Amino acid sequence: xxxxxxxxxxxxxxxxxxxxxxxxxxxxxxxxxxxxxxxxxxxxxxxxxxxxxxxxxxxxxxxxxxxxxxxxxxxxxx
Numbered sequence: 001x002x003x004x005x006x007x008x009x010x011x012x013x014x015x016x017x018x019x020x021x022x023x024x025x026x027x028x029x030x031x032x033x034x035x036x037x038x039x040x041x042x043x044x045x046x047x048x049x050x051x052x053x054x055x056x057x058x059x060x061x062x063x064x065x066x067x068x069x070x071x072x073x074x075x076x077x078x
Contacts, residue, residue, distance in 0.1 A: 008060035016061030030067040
């Protein structure tokens with residue numbers, strides 16, 4: 001059984017590699033959905049402050065992927 005919590009297609013991994021070449025290391029954070037429709041957001045590492053209330057779901061293309069702990073609790077079985 002595959003229990004990975006975040007996955008990416010090969011095309012997505014290639015795009016992440018291009019982003020990292022251009023902008024340096026990046027990270028992803030699943031937004032809470034208030035105003036941006038609960039979208040995965042991409043930030044240069046260092047420009048988004050990961051807090052104690054964030055959970056790392058995994059990595060895609062070498063980039064960490066986070067979600068808020070409260071949202072993770074709600075979505076953890078999806």
